[in-house]
Amino acid sequence: MISLKINQKQYDVDVNPDMPLLWVLRDVLQMPGTKYGCGVASCGACTVHLNGDAVRSCVTKISRAANQEVVTIEGLSPNGDHPLQKAWLEADVPQCGYCQSGQIMSAAVLLREKPDPTDQDIDDAMNGNLCRCGTYLLIRKAIHLAADMQKQGAKI
């Protein structure tokens, strides 16, 4: 039995300790917001927060997440109103949308570390997140927008 704390809720799962967090989330806990894109840490679709760091859940063994703080897109904000989520809607970023939860999870760490990121900061922080539809320009725009919202007092 492995104890997990995901989005501030406690779960006990009985799985192989080698199973990646991604598949525990998707197949065991039915939390499919975290996406599978490559399984080899090359696309970022599966990005979640582990103790506040952005990690690729497809290569994060569940044993590593035991008793640690995990946050997924489902728990990024209680009401879907994280500045990034609002900014994403305002900039109408998604095309197919498949990569976007991973994009937002990566951006959330960036925005916490650098509340006012430059384009360069964004490019560096987001380079591991592929978007096959090519929404990169709008992702940049949305991150700047979220930074502005944050400055204007929306709490993160």
Add this chain to the structure above:
Amino acid sequence: MEKQDALHSRRSFLKSSLLSGGGLMISFSALAEFLPSKKLAGPGMPDQWFELTGYIKITPDNVIKILNPNPEFGQNVMTSLPMIVAEELEADWKKVVVEMGPHDSVKLGSQFTGGSNSVRMYWKPLRDAGAAARVMLTEAAAQTWNVPAAEITAKSGMLYHEKSGKSGTYGEFASKAAAIPVPKGVKLKEVKSFNVVGSSQKNVEGLKIVTGKPLFGLDYYKEGMKIAMIHHPPAFGMKLKSFDASEASKMPGITDVFSLKLYEDGFEQAGFDTRTFNDILVVVGKTTWDVMNARKKLSVQWEPIADTKETIRGFRGKQEVVVPAGLETTESQYAKMQERAKEPATVLRKDGDPETAFKNAATIIERTYTAPFLAHNTMEPMNFFADVTDEKALVVGPQQAPGWSEPTLAKLIGLPAEKIEIQMTRMGGGFGRRAYAHYMFEAALISKKIKAPVKLIYSREDDMTYGIYRPMYIATYRAALDANKNLIGFHVKGGGIPEHAIHANRFPAGAVDNYLAEGWELPSNITIGAFRAPRSNFNAAAEQSFLDELAEAMGKDPIDFRLELLKRAKENPVGKNNEYSADRYAAVLELVKEKSGWNKTENKKYNRGVAAYFCHNSYAAHVVDMVKRDGQPYVERVYSAIDCGIVINPESAKNMVMGAVVDGIGNSFYGGLTLKDGAPEQNNLNRYRIIRMREAPQIVDVSFVENGIDPTGLGEPPFPPVFGAVANAVYKTTGKRVYNQPYFNSTISEKFGVAEKNTKQQGDKKLPQPKIKKGRTP
């Protein structure tokens, strides 16, 4: 999966957010400014709907639901198609709820996403549906109020009779209206009075996407379902010989391991029933991870295929096709293409006397262009859910063409179409790949065999190595110039594995007196398929690079040169069957010239490349502004001018164009899949290079030609000319022409025999003059 309904009014939103407990609690106040209420998913949907035409349902308390007929793969039809209905219906868009329609070709049309056709094909039917429903509602009100229908006006989901002061909501008349026969030929609105179409509306599924709701096929879940994965041969040209499943079967969570045959011998395949690997192994278990691990324990012997006959009934009628045996390798494929290119080919179009033109030419310019296989690599790998019993089947997942796949599915599982329910999920990308529904067939056959609901998942590796690639192409372009540098002859001869890319009746056909287009094809066991703007995605690179080189040789500005040719094609077209409108083509060039400040000195700091192209009924031109960044070519800025007729949802249309530009830069710089002994050398995203954030331009400035023409499609047309504009900018940046895609992925380009040849053609002087061969005969 949660039902794709959405909430309908502020009042009931607030109510249901109270009811929904821990499910979906969204603070209305925080999101109100961004969200029309329809985007909020949750319970509390009314259950009494009155249907007015197949697309519209209305409740007595005036909730208006519009069904989106076409599968959504990122082109935003979930939003733009219902907008068209709402326009003619005179509904208040903010109060409309949108739902993905069921698969029902009788009520909802062809339901095909592809060929940039969604908006073009549905424009008229959806307008008709909206207008008919509006007339039915008006008629119902007229009967109730006992006034002439002509005196009633409809606006924002309300009906008004001015003289009597009566008014009512659509909902009040919905039940009565539903009983009125659907009128035909209702007069449609004038373009100038549109207020929904042409206004920018946010993606109706935006909130679900950014909060991680289960929208995609891969997210589909049904109590008790199992997970299945396939194990296919490691190389094209190989097939299953024997296997031992004893180890794999013993792995934790595994319930079934077996081999599966997709099509029985002699099965008549439909055009998109592509057969890549007909015999596959299947592992079924509890979780994806269990199945992935068990797959590694399979012991399998593969063997080479013999030449294999397939019977295909596609667009060209019934054909017997022989798929050749052999383990193909990229280098030898290029060598074979070059050899084949020397042989005679099929004449696709001939105008005037090209032979004589080339014989009399003062100058002949000849260049050869190539491109490799491309894998679609949709972000969401192939997958499908199936629950097939002896009586009925439910299949749920991402596909572009349910209408094409259903007949084959029916045959394969032995059930009539009416016993099959196909549900369409949002697709994590398509680009053509999901028009080939083999993975749905496989899922259904697996479910039938194990007698349980199952979700089939392709790993990224399974997906990338399965084929259905963009074909491999080569084309040689030749131009004959007279002593005054006039273009007197044009010749293109193109080939490919297994298809050529030539569109013989497109520009510059029609603009040159003596014109010849030829094509040839080399069969292969590598399967290919539609890839965003099929054929055009190569032609636009080759032809538009060639025209650039030609303009330079003639001492002309590249835009002016194209405009001259288009003027000729318009005023005095050569030949018949020219597929494009010279006016619309010229208009996007003029627009991009203006918007980009083509001749402005402040733009001299950029290395500028231009290209334009017509495909899928629309026109696109780009100016690519390239710089050197850290010593490497980088596209910093792009100007795009598009004519796709009336634009339904402008901001989202711009998003689509930006995406096509990014996709074009990415694929022209890096895209490609190579093979060694039949096995793909790239099998995951750590090896297959896709454009990333850092490489995306700073600015993509998109303009649309406003001409009021009925919509002609947008998903594909902006993509192909990016390749040509990039190539032309590369030349300005580096002084070297690029002929072989991808332009900056040396691990792939090195495998091209022709790379060498073209480099020699060019020499490596700093600013090379195009090497011109004098008076060569064809």
